[in-house]
Amino acid sequence: MNNILNHIGIENYIFLSVILFCIGVFGVLYRRNAIIVFMSIEIMLNAVNLLFVAFSTYHQDAQGQVFVFFSMAVAAAEVAVGLAILVSIFRNLGSITIDNLKNLKG
């Protein structure tokens, strides 16, 4: 495992996760469908998980991989709450486009 990391280099892993993270960020900022926004948030979190595992191998230290379990569990809980909110919005509004959510202004 360490060999592969030596061949590829930790920098490339960082670049890959930064690119994935930015894809997620732009997804959150520009897409209007709530489900796709949720998926973009998941991409952000998973980009970080990838980097955790890469760093964990780089440092020869298991803590990073354990942290990934924490962050996966948290992400699952978070998205469950998000979907519940989305369901109640769909019941009231009949759509999941977040552009419809602009009653609060001032």
Place this chain on the structure above:
Amino acid sequence: MNTLIAIIGLGVLCLLFEIFNLRKAIVPITILGLLGVLGLTISEFNSTESYYNNMIVVSKFSSTFSSLFIVLTIFLVALGHNFYENHQSKISDYIAIKIFLLAGAVAMVSFGNLAMFFLGIEVLSIALYILAASDRMNLKSNEAGMKYFLMGSFASGIILFGICLIYGAMGSFDVTEISELSQSAELPVWFPIGIVLVTIGLLFKVAAVPFHFWAPDVYEGSPALTTALMSTLAKVVAMATLYKLLSVMNADVSESFKMVVVIISMASMTVGNIMALRQTNVKRMLAFSGVSHAGFMLMTLLSLSTSAGSLLYYASAYSLSGIAAFCVILYVCKNRDNEDVVNFHGLGKTNPLLAAILTAALLSMAGIPIFAGFFAKLVLFNQTIQAGYLALVIVAVVNSIISVGYYFKLILAMYTKEPNEERKGTPVIIYAVAVIAIVLNIALGLYPSFVLDLLA
């Protein structure tokens, strides 16, 4: 540690009450339980211990702030008795979520490992998403919950990325190891980037200026009690965590970072106050006032080693007056679909006590003597001048003067306008909470050294 276990036990107990059909007793028992936890926290005040391989470190800082959070939660749970009286069947859920939120808050100030920090912040945020959207038939509440969820999980992603880069640079999640390593060797460039990302994520939660845009919408849309929770407990927790994180991880913050803090602090105060001037909705107004108070509290980051006491004092003064103000808002705006200033017209005649309490709370926020808000600002400004940031203090003083403008708009509306309708009797619990909160606030104002010496 015992605090955290006891709080979680209490939360589980709340859920069990539902099964045994004890909904009527849930609020009093929870308050008694929280008072017990408060006593437990105070009893281990002077101990400094770490548990579970440094996952949790109990120190003076963590136990004082935990006590403040527990006191605030007691107030919020007590108000819940009246606020949720039409949702009796779900009251144990609402109360249990608040208790779990408190557990997250305590974990956030007593972490010794970044994993605990992340879990704490997530437990707090997820509980808040649920509470923000808890009025599920109301579209405004849905919208507030959705906006808060999107912003919050975005911020969590950024915090997670920051933690990851810190781990990459240091090879450990333990904050003491990180702070030792950060002083010795040549650091990879990832470490400062990680710190900056975590700081940005927490500034989202504090609602400081470039990251404040969600606050007014979410505060306005959420149920009033949740708004009270967000503007007092959640803000104070995030601020204390940011303070602890920076002071634990890199004791000497670089000059350029301090410059950024100065600019964010100035911008938060100014933007918050100026936007608050033109609000007619009281919740929105308090949201912007919260943004400006976040700016004031950020000033403590400029003298990290000495300002823990003044942060605690400012946080207590601000959150106690916030609780008192929201008690009155809960009373006035019950069964109304908005919280405009019009609703407060003539409150001075129809309910003089509550009007006086709201006046006192707003005066404390504006920083008028006798109330704790004044001494909090005094101590904070004094400290910031000693740290050598005169310009920042001048901006802060000017901002305190501006803030009087919108606080007095509400006070004048209560005393000079005619009441537009009769109000029915007030529940005792609202009186009780409001009076206790404001009395505590005045007591803090009369004896500032009591709190300031705790963390000196």
